[in-house]
Amino acid sequence: MNQFSNLISSIEITNKTNAKIDALVNYFNTAPDKDKLWLIALFTGKRPSRPVKTTLMKAWCMEITNLPEWLFLESYSTVGDLGETLALLLPKPTHHLDLSLNEWMSELRALKSKSEQDKKAFVLEAWSGLDQQERLIFNKLIGGSFRIGVSKKTLVNALAKLTNIDANQLMHSIIGNWDVDNITFEELIHGKHINYDNSKPYPFCLAYALEKDLPELGEPNDWIVEQKWDGIRGQIVKRNKEIYIWSRGEELVTSQFPELIEAMSNFTDDFVIDGEILAMKDNDVLLFNDLQKRLNRKNVTKKLLDEVPIGFYAYDILEYNGNDIRERPFKERRKRLESIFNSVALPEHIQLSFLVDFSQWDALYDIRDNSRAINSEGLMLKQKKSPYHTGRKKGDWWKWKVDPLTIDAVMIYAQKGSGRRSSKYTDYTFAVKKDDALVTVAKAYSGLTDKEITEISQWVNKNAIEKFGPVRTVKPELVFEIAFEGIALSNRHKSGVALRFPRIARWRKDKPVDEIDTIETVKKLITAP
Amino acid sequence: MSQENQLIKFTKKGIYCPQGKFYLDPWYPVDYAVISHGHADHARWGMKRYLCTDDSKTILKHRLGTDIKTESIPYNHSITINGVELSFHPAGHVIGSSQIRLEYKGFVVVFSGDYKTQPDFISVPYEPIKCHTFITESTFGLPIYNWKSEKELQAELQSWVKTNQENNRTSVFLGYSLGKAQRLMSLLDGCDDVYVHRAIHNLNEAISNSGIELPETKLWSAELDKKTLQNKIIIAPPALLGSRMLKRVPNAATAICSGWMQIRGNRRWQAVDAGFVVSDHADWNGLISAIKATEAEQVYVTHGSQAVFSKYLNEIGIKADELKTEYGDEALAKAEKETENIETK
Numbered sequence: 001m002n003q004f005s006n007l008i009s010s011i012e013i014t015n016k017t018n019a020k021i022d023a024l025v026n027y028f029n030t031a032p033d034k035d036k037l038w039l040i041a042l043f044t045g046k047r048p049s050r051p052v053k054t055t056l057m058k059a060w061c062m063e064i065t066n067l068p069e070w071l072f073l074e075s076y077s078t079v080g081d082l083g084e085t086l087a088l089l090l091p092k093p094t095h096h097l098d099l100s101l102n103e104w105m106s107e108l109r110a111l112k113s114k115s116e117q118d119k120k121a122f123v124l125e126a127w128s129g130l131d132q133q134e135r136l137i138f139n140k141l142i143g144g145s146f147r148i149g150v151s152k153k154t155l156v157n158a159l160a161k162l163t164n165i166d167a168n169q170l171m172h173s174i175i176g177n178w179d180v181d182n183i184t185f186e187e188l189i190h191g192k193h194i195n196y197d198n199s200k201p202y203p204f205c206l207a208y209a210l211e212k213d214l215p216e217l218g219e220p221n222d223w224i225v226e227q228k229w230d231g232i233r234g235q236i237v238k239r240n241k242e243i244y245i246w247s248r249g250e251e252l253v254t255s256q257f258p259e260l261i262e263a264m265s266n267f268t269d270d271f272v273i274d275g276e277i278l279a280m281k282d283n284d285v286l287l288f289n290d291l292q293k294r295l296n297r298k299n300v301t302k303k304l305l306d307e308v309p310i311g312f313y314a315y316d317i318l319e320y321n322g323n324d325i326r327e328r329p330f331k332e333r334r335k336r337l338e339s340i341f342n343s344v345a346l347p348e349h350i351q352l353s354f355l356v357d358f359s360q361w362d363a364l365y366d367i368r369d370n371s372r373a374i375n376s377e378g379l380m381l382k383q384k385k386s387p388y389h390t391g392r393k394k395g396d397w398w399k400w401k402v403d404p405l406t407i408d409a410v411m412i413y414a415q416k417g418s419g420r421r422s423s424k425y426t427d428y429t430f431a432v433k434k435d436d437a438l439v440t441v442a443k444a445y446s447g448l449t450d451k452e453i454t455e456i457s458q459w460v461n462k463n464a465i466e467k468f469g470p471v472r473t474v475k476p477e478l479v480f481e482i483a484f485e486g487i488a489l490s491n492r493h494k495s496g497v498a499l500r501f502p503r504i505a506r507w508r509k510d511k512p513v514d515e516i517d518t519i520e521t522v523k524k525l526i527t528a529p
Numbered sequence: 530m531s532q533e534n535q536l537i538k539f540t541k542k543g544i545y546c547p548q549g550k551f552y553l554d555p556w557y558p559v560d561y562a563v564i565s566h567g568h569a570d571h572a573r574w575g576m577k578r579y580l581c582t583d584d585s586k587t588i589l590k591h592r593l594g595t596d597i598k599t600e601s602i603p604y605n606h607s608i609t610i611n612g613v614e615l616s617f618h619p620a621g622h623v624i625g626s627s628q629i630r631l632e633y634k635g636f637v638v639v640f641s642g643d644y645k646t647q648p649d650f651i652s653v654p655y656e657p658i659k660c661h662t663f664i665t666e667s668t669f670g671l672p673i674y675n676w677k678s679e680k681e682l683q684a685e686l687q688s689w690v691k692t693n694q695e696n697n698r699t700s701v702f703l704g705y706s707l708g709k710a711q712r713l714m715s716l717l718d719g720c721d722d723v724y725v726h727r728a729i730h731n732l733n734e735a736i737s738n739s740g741i742e743l744p745e746t747k748l749w750s751a752e753l754d755k756k757t758l759q760n761k762i763i764i765a766p767p768a769l770l771g772s773r774m775l776k777r778v779p780n781a782a783t784a785i786c787s788g789w790m791q792i793r794g795n796r797r798w799q800a801v802d803a804g805f806v807v808s809d810h811a812d813w814n815g816l817i818s819a820i821k822a823t824e825a826e827q828v829y830v831t832h833g834s835q836a837v838f839s840k841y842l843n844e845i846g847i848k849a850d851e852l853k854t855e856y857g858d859e860a861l862a863k864a865e866k867e868t869e870n871i872e873t874k
């Protein structure tokens with residue numbers, strides 16, 4: 001496992017994607033065949049199910065170290081990762097076990113059906129025969145994520161660099177249907193088990209933010225305007241009765257959206273369609289926060305399917321019955337899209353993106369401002385003549401987003417992050433005034449620089465009121481401008497309001513705490529356009 | 530007044546000895562300050578008189594100015610101040626670092642300052658002192674902190690340098706100029722040419738002039754030809770991270786050396802090439818064994834994991850209370866930067 005352990009060490013220390021890719025390439029160049037397959041399996045969610053429960057591992061560690069539970073938890077909250085906490089708390093190894101990744105994985109697969117006693121004997125033997133870093137990896141092999149910033153895409157880029165095979169083909173290969181026992185590394189990367197012709201995607205056409213006044217765009221009649229939706233862009237590839245969904249990040253996300261696959265199988269034609277995957281209920285678009293519950297799940301449960309149903313707004317068509325039509329004008333492609341969608345009865349949440357009816361530029365301002373009411377981010381302006389460009393190109397497509405709403409609030413709680421951020425206080429809770437007291441309005445963790453986070457972490461260490469557990473209550477002193485995309489009344493929140501996508505716009509070092517907003521002023525934003 | 534209260538009182542300016550009329554490592558200006566070691570959060574400006582170990586004296590003068598009024602005595606040698614018997618004992622933390630022992634009418638208090646129980650190649654090793662009241666630090670007072678032996682650490686650092694050299698890279702180690710820098714010098718001695726930042730160079734010179742032998746190093750200055758540094762070793766204060774001077778080093782591989790590097794998240798946070806667990810402080814087992822060895826009836830826990838550590842001590846039957854001070858890692862980082870007046874641009 002030494003080789004795999006070194007790979008993880010060199011990947012986790014760097015935040016440069018290229019360095020990660022180089023380390024992976026180096027591993028692929030030197031590791032045994034089965035180890036390489038396991039590596040790919042581990043980083044693409046094809047891992048065996050967890051053979052040992054974390055509660056047992058925790059209990060065994062406490063038994064060995066003779067530590068009280070509260071101290072174990074205190075350690076865990078400092079480290080921010082259970083597998084690592086165990087690795088650090090356990091006594092030094094007494095001997096050294098030298099097994100390959102494949103050997104460990106085979107042992108772990110066999111462990112699943114063993115008795116608790118046998119499991120314990122196996123885990124304890126491993127712990128006493130591995131050094132700290134290997135022990136951490138062993139704990140991660142049992143279950144849990146490595147959190148080292150290696151996405152499927154990074155893995156694919158490393159394989160592409162190694163083999164010169166097309167990255168999207170590799171993406172299809174590695175997430176395709178294969179098993180460590182039934183394939184060789186060569187077979188896997190050459191896609192012996194897949195037919196790439198059926199899944200091959202096109203690059204997405206992307207828009208720039210509008211940087212001029214509307215009249216400068218020319219005749220309103222030359223443009224088609226749609227609402228801009230904030231889900232995830234998806235390209236649905238339907239060829240020879242096979243259906244694939246590609247995300248904008250060039251990952252295959254097909255298995256995450258069974259409803260979409262089912263709906264698409266109603267069509268008889270083959271096509272490649274670009275559109276937005278959204279969470280939808282009763283024909284209304286839900287918040288991105290809701291959609292997030294559906295993303296990157298290994299299993300989509302029935303419960304989740306009911307709770308967060310997926311919808312789709314089709315924007316464009318790139319290929320029709322085998323013909324690449326990206327160079328045809330948008331107006332014509334849209335017609336084609338309409339005729340396809342009108343030819344088949346579809347579930348109501350799968351539909352064409354509706355067009356904004358307007359004849360004067362002036363009419364668009366109000367429509368844009370009202371976007372929030374339907375959980376839209378603003379408007380998209382597309383030139384009728386435009387081809388479906390490759391990548392981001394200025395001029396033909398513009399996005400015109402609504403301005404975010406902002407309030408000034410004070411930090412009252414801080415919590416450490418996880419993974420790379422586990423040493424710093426990165427997650428904050430903010431409050432506004434309510435009479436003489438404070439009331440929580442938002443939790444946010446993005447929008448600050450590393451330097452600011454470091455500064456805030458030091459401040460939190462000095463100004464924490466509560467000392468135990470992961471959350472620190474701090475003196476209400478630091479004021480931040482919080483930006484958010486929408487606000488709604490909510491009886492699930494103590495403050496009575498729910499903010500959509502709250503994030504830190506900036507740290508208001510200039511503002512004293514008595515100048516923060518009150519809950520009344522915040523509520524006024526609800527009716528404001 | 531209890532015997533303990535005659536010896537120590539916790540005040541806003543620092544830990545005070547009412548009988549002896551002096552302070553221990555005070556954080557505000559006072560008339561008479563007894564100093565455990567030269568780090569900037571313990572030895573501060575503005576005291577009318579200082580008392581420290583012989584080994585710390587040059588360091589204090591170098592850092593706080595040659596005009597300060599300083600007396601010094603050797604380790605394990607006692608003097609009497611207003612009836613209080615005072616002596617310094619090795620703390621194993623940095624060169625010159627000491628625990629301060631106070632005795633009055635048979636009652637003994639030991640203030641540990643900062644300490645490290647594990648011996649290294651450069652500072653006088655820590656010695657446990659029996660006492661009634663022990664004031665301990667708790668920087669690494671969690672059971673996740675356990676250090677490797679000095680030999681293992683040496684092998685780890687030197688093998689990193691070797692790998693860097695094979696890849697045509699220059700090894701840069703970041704650590705405080707007092708303590709960590711000299712420790713790194715001792716760990717890397719004989720490996721290859723070691724260049725040190727001017728702040729470290731000047732301090733080394735002062736230490737050497739007082740008769741303490743240090744491994745050989747060269748000054749890392751901006752005028753040096755890039756080629757000279759290629760594949761060599763550089764030791765610099767942490768404040769240099771991200772500085773222009775560091776960016777000019779050819780193919781630098783940068784490592785942070787600190788006990789905090791024990792945690793993966795801390796190593797990854799900094800965006801450096803390596804993080805080595807090199808600490809001047811006692812690890813978890815070091816703290817526990819040191820406290821047990823004092824046989825103290827009362828323990829006060831200062832900077833670090835006070836709350837957790839004192840709770841645990843009480844659970845294992847050692848009476849302990851938290852003590853709020855102005856010492857600690859962040860105070861140190863800030864104060865060290867100011868003391869050295871390091872140009873980071």
